[in-house]
Amino acid sequence: MNTYVIGITGASGAPYARRVLQGLLAAGHHVKLVVSPAGEQVVRIELGLRLSGALRARESQWLAYLLEGTDDGARAGGTLELLAHRDFAASISSGSYPFAGMAVVPCSMGTLARIATGASTNLIERAADVALKEKRRLVIVPRETPLSVIHLRNMTTLAEGGAEILPAMPGFYNQPRSLDDLVDGIAGRVLERLGVANDLYKRWQGDPLTRMARVIEE
Ligand SMILES: Cc1cc2nc3c(=O)[nH]c(=O)nc-3n(C[C@H](O)[C@H](O)[C@H](O)COP(=O)(O)O)c2cc1C
Known part of the structure; x- marks a missing residue:
């Protein structure tokens, strides 16, 4: 069991975040989840999830929603902890806390820019900064279109700094x-x-067409 940090920011693509979280929990990992205020807004719009009330109530809401449709085995596996967006005293703020990796999914151009400059104005940005300085896996899933030169430069800076840029660009070749x-x-x-x-x-x-042709020939 490893600990992973997931940051959800205000870019379009909340369904990606939900699936990544489900995958980590199903594999039995511990997830420390941080959601930006804009991320909450987009989750509400795209997934219809309502977030309100005290932190614990929100955590159980997230859990209930995320585990919807997963079987009991998967439910028993992982654990989810929701951290406050501005809690700089959280464990993941420090390089001494050994999380295995982090993904910002989806990643807004705003958060991308702030991680690229090391601004660390909230817990998502700070944890990403920690991942980079500690040479841990940091997967950034940017979503915007079209991309400006500023966006592209920020992505280059992050890739040069050790982050992995994995854009939300689905492929169609697998039909x-x-x-x-x-x-x-x-x-x-x-x-x-x-x-x-x-x-x-x-x-x-x-x-698949080439493979099928080969089978017919044989
Ligand atoms: C429905 C909705 C969709 C959005 N989609 C994007 C997007 O795809 N990419 C992006 O960079 N910003 C998008 N935004 C704007 C960001 O939410 C906004 O820039 C915000 O300041 C990002 O804050 P954060 O990085 O702290 O989450 C969207 C906003 C809303 C409400």
């Missing part, structure tokens, strides 16, 4: 049949980059 397939294609790659084995997406086995 996705549903929105879930598209979401899983990205979430599965995020989990893989965090070192969490998963079968959320199909690995490319070569052109």
Whole structure:
């Protein structure tokens, strides 16, 4: 069991975050989750999840929502802890706390810019800063279109600093049949980059038409 940090910010793509969280919990990991105020807004809009009340109530709301549809085995596996966005005294604020890796999913251009400058104005940015300085895995899942030169420069800075830029750009070559397939294609790659084995997406086995033609020939 490892501890992973997940930051959800105010970019479009809350379904990716939900699937990554489900994957980590199903694999039995401990997740420290931080959601920015804009991230809460987007989650509400995109997933219909209402966040209100005291922190603990919110945590159980997140859990109930995230584990919806997962079986009891998966439910028994991992644990989720919701940390306050401005709690700089949280464990993950310090390099001495050994989390295995972090993903910012989805990552807004604002958070991306602040991580790239080392601004650390909130717990998501601070934990990302810690991941970079401690040479731990940091997966950034940016979402914006079109991208300005400023966005592109910030991504280059982060890639040079050791972060992995994994854009929310679903592929169509595996012939996705549903929105879930598209979401899983990205979430599965995020989990893989965090070192969490998963079968959320199909690995490319070569052109299916070429393979079929070969079988017919034989
Ligand atoms: C519905 C909705 C969708 C948004 N989508 C994006 C997006 O895809 N990318 C982005 O950079 N910002 C997006 N924004 C704007 C960010 O939420 C805004 O810049 C915010 O300040 C980001 O704050 P944060 O980085 O602290 O989460 C969106 C906002 C809303 C309400």
